[in-house]
Amino acid sequence: MSTKTLSVDEEAYELLKKEKGEDESFSDVIKKIAKEKSLMEIAGIWKDGELRKKVEDTRERTERELDSIFGE
Numbered sequence: 001m002s003t004k005t006l007s008v009d010e011e012a013y014e015l016l017k018k019e020k021g022e023d024e025s026f027s028d029v030i031k032k033i034a035k036e037k038s039l040m041e042i043a044g045i046w047k048d049g050e051l052r053k054k055v056e057d058t059r060e061r062t063e064r065e066l067d068s069i070f071g072e
Contacts, residue, residue, distance in 0.1 A: 008016070020029045 016026055016029050019033070020026060
């Protein structure tokens with residue numbers, strides 16, 4: 001298999017190093033992270049506190065809807 005050389009800053013290197021297991025290469029770590037891309041995209045959608053607000057709003061709306069259905 002051919003290889004490519006990538007440049008990463010110190011912060012990126014340290015983050016990759018933390019993810020790397022004893023028997024893993026940096027290529028293994030990058031592949032693992034790349035496969036998780038959809039989760040990584042979701043993780044940064046909302047700023048701090050916004051996700052909690054969205055969840056609370058959804059919970060409250062669901063409770064109101066259930067109350068109206070079941071007449072409570």
